[in-house]
Amino acid sequence: xxxxxxxxxxxxxxxxxxxxxxxxxxxxxxxxxxxxxxxxxxxxxxxxxxxxxxxxxxxxxxxxxxxxxxxxxxxxxxxxxxxxxxxxxxxxxxxxxxxxxxxxxxxxxxxxxxxxxxxxxxxxxxxxxxxxxxxxxxxxxxxxxxxxxxxxxxxxxxxxxxxxxxxxxxxxxxxxxxxxxxxxxxxxxxxxxxxxxxxxxxxxxxxxxxxxxxxxxxxxxxxxxxxxxxxxxxxxxxxxxxxxxxxxxxxxxxxxxxxxxxxxxxxxxxxxxxxxxxxxxxxxxxxxxxxxxxxxxxxxxxxxxxxxxxxxxxxxxxxxxxxxxxxxxxxxxxxxxxxxxxxxxxxxxxxxxxxxxxxxxxxxxxxxxxxxxxxxxxxxxxxxxx
Amino acid sequence: xxxxxxxxxxxxxxxxxxxxxxxxxxxxxxxxxxxxxxxxxxxxxxxxxxxxxxxxxxxxxxxxxxxxxxxxxxxxxxxxxxxxxxxxxxxxxxxxxxxxxxxxxxxxxxxxxxxxxxxxxxxxxxxxxxxxxxxxxx
Ligand SMILES: NC(=O)c1ccc[n+]([C@@H]2O[C@H](COP(=O)([O-])OP(=O)(O)OC[C@H]3O[C@@H](n4cnc5c(N)ncnc54)[C@H](O)[C@@H]3O)[C@@H](O)[C@H]2O)c1
Ligand SMILES: [Fe+2]
Numbered sequence: 001x002x003x004x005x006x007x008x009x010x011x012x013x014x015x016x017x018x019x020x021x022x023x024x025x026x027x028x029x030x031x032x033x034x035x036x037x038x039x040x041x042x043x044x045x046x047x048x049x050x051x052x053x054x055x056x057x058x059x060x061x062x063x064x065x066x067x068x069x070x071x072x073x074x075x076x077x078x079x080x081x082x083x084x085x086x087x088x089x090x091x092x093x094x095x096x097x098x099x100x101x102x103x104x105x106x107x108x109x110x111x112x113x114x115x116x117x118x119x120x121x122x123x124x125x126x127x128x129x130x131x132x133x134x135x136x137x138x139x140x141x142x143x144x145x146x147x148x149x150x151x152x153x154x155x156x157x158x159x160x161x162x163x164x165x166x167x168x169x170x171x172x173x174x175x176x177x178x179x180x181x182x183x184x185x186x187x188x189x190x191x192x193x194x195x196x197x198x199x200x201x202x203x204x205x206x207x208x209x210x211x212x213x214x215x216x217x218x219x220x221x222x223x224x225x226x227x228x229x230x231x232x233x234x235x236x237x238x239x240x241x242x243x244x245x246x247x248x249x250x251x252x253x254x255x256x257x258x259x260x261x262x263x264x265x266x267x268x269x270x271x272x273x274x275x276x277x278x279x280x281x282x283x284x285x286x287x288x289x290x291x292x293x294x295x296x297x298x299x300x301x302x303x304x305x306x307x308x309x310x311x312x313x314x315x316x317x318x319x320x321x322x323x324x325x326x327x328x329x330x331x332x333x334x335x336x337x338x339x340x341x342x343x344x345x346x347x348x349x350x351x352x353x354x355x356x357x358x359x360x361x362x363x364x365x366x367x368x369x370x371x372x373x374x375x376x377x378x379x380x381x382x383x384x385x386x
Numbered sequence: 387x388x389x390x391x392x393x394x395x396x397x398x399x400x401x402x403x404x405x406x407x408x409x410x411x412x413x414x415x416x417x418x419x420x421x422x423x424x425x426x427x428x429x430x431x432x433x434x435x436x437x438x439x440x441x442x443x444x445x446x447x448x449x450x451x452x453x454x455x456x457x458x459x460x461x462x463x464x465x466x467x468x469x470x471x472x473x474x475x476x477x478x479x480x481x482x483x484x485x486x487x488x489x490x491x492x493x494x495x496x497x498x499x500x501x502x503x504x505x506x507x508x509x510x511x512x513x514x515x516x517x518x519x520x521x522x523x524x
Contacts, residue, residue, distance in 0.1 A: 005483040122459075122489040123481050162493060166484065208478050259478060362497040367478050372500070 004210035008253045010146040014175040020050040022093045023058045029132035031091030035084040037104040038095045039068045063087045072103040073153040081110035091132040098142030105150040105168045126165035135170035138179045140244040141191025143252015145173035177241040185232045189334035190279030192228040195248035197282040202258040204297035205368040209258040217254040223247035232334045259368030263289035269359035276343045283336045288385045296370040340386045388430045389465045396433040402516045404447040416501045425456035428464040458495040461487035473506035
């Protein structure tokens with residue numbers, strides 16, 4: 001067995017209407033003036049009311065920063081941190097999708113340690129604990145509520161900057177499925193596929209994975225295959241919302257310990273260049289990336305296919321092909337696009353393609369991929385996915 | 387016990403290695419094209435080496451203080467560096483477990499990992515020639 005390290009510092013609490021306890025949870029960690037980071041849509045939708053009432057019940061008027069765009073950038077992070085400093089905030093409650101949670105994680109660096117965000121870019125580069133952070137996901141996808149990373153866009157350079165440290169992991173994740181009822185079908189499907197990609201990539205990150213993270217990845221995939229179609233077709237289905245939410249957190253813990261791979265590298269580069277949604281982009285690349293890795297991952301994918309009931313064949317090639325087919329069926333069932341051009345990705349000329357390939361090659365996710373990918377391989381996958 | 391007995395030993399080895407790398411076109415060229423300034427911080431024993439490719443033409447190799455701001459910095463035990471050049475360090479594992487710290491746009495440096503792999507073949511000779519002691523007894 002490989003040597004491995006597994007850690008998950010985040011306390012995970014699940015329950016309907018549990019977001020109302022966020023202030024208490026922050027207070028238990030010594031906070032008196034938590035900054036609530038969210039987005040404008042969520043504020044307007046009213047779904048934050050139980051949470052905000054919880055803060056008011058604690059005798060504090062909520063301090064809210066809601067100027068977070070999808071795929072947050074350095075400027076938004078700096079604005080959030082500045083606002084938190086002005087308001088003398090001593091903790092953060094992040095409530096939103098991956099963009100909000102990543103913004104909160106990055107803003108927490110500046111709020112806690114001061115200085116310029118860009119100085120903290122890198123891996124394992126933050127040495128001290130940050131202010132308490134409570135993360136409350138309103139999408140079931142990114143796993144950012146338990147992960148050690150934040151990906152923040154450098155808008156000028158069209159690339160994602162990586163911040164990775166165990167100190168970035170939120171202290172507490174509150175999983176409240178009620179918050180997801182308003183998530184529209186397309187985003188439900190897209191974020192669910194992000195979570196599935198986390199699990200399926202973590203599973204085959206063979207140098208870093210472990211039986212511990214594999215167990216999380218496989219069970220999370222089972223929940224997504226079973227419940228994502230229901231959550232997508234009927235947003236009020238609490239059982240399906242709950243299952244997919246828990247699944248995304250499990251996949252988040254798995255990939256935080258094992259890494260993701262080429263599918264995420266492709267999705268990050270495509271998203272940074274063409275502003276496509278992270279989950280939808282992963283969904284398009286997922287079957288192609290799996291097929292690319294098959295030769296190296298067929299034993300694990302075969303085992304997963306049997307565990308998930310997609311194949312009873314002991315032939316790993318046959319069984320792993322059944323897993324890829326199941327992914328393709330799921331994509332159809334939840335109504336997601338299967339081609340990059342459907343996402344509005346324009347055709348690239350040779351020079352643009354080269355530049356884009358560099359983004360893929362430079363993406364940290366790619367070092368965890370079981371199969372090394374040449375420039376030609378990457379272009380090949382891109383063309384097949386186009 | 388640390389593998390290198392002194393900062394001088396680390397300096398001798400790492401300088402000799404990088405001088406050799408500079409002569410190998412297949413490794414040096416992509417590094418120069420990256421225009422990166424990478425600074426390695428070693429501990430146990432302490433040391434600092436900067437590889438400056440910023441002008442795209444000449445690779446500068448500087449031990450100790452350097453006045454230009456590095457683009458990427460890597461922090462590790464000197465033992466980790468030694469094992470890395472022997473080809474024994476699984477970088478993803480070391481990154482996930484926190485044994486290598488990378489500061490700056492690490493993605494640009496990580497993308498060069500495949501490029502420096504041929505140096506794994508050079509390192510054992512450098513080591514034995516420079517320190518006059520065999521690798522195996524260490
Ligand atoms: N840190 C990590 O571990 C990690 C992992 C994967 C992805 N990410 C990042 O996460 C981001 C994507 O996050 P996402 O997929 O959650 O989308 P998102 O956070 O960008 O949100 C997308 C849209 O959904 C809306 N929304 C969110 N919750 C809603 C709800 N309950 N009801 C109605 N609308 C709602 C938001 O207002 C927004 O307009 C990307 O930037 C990606 O890079 C981070
Ligand atoms: Fe993701």
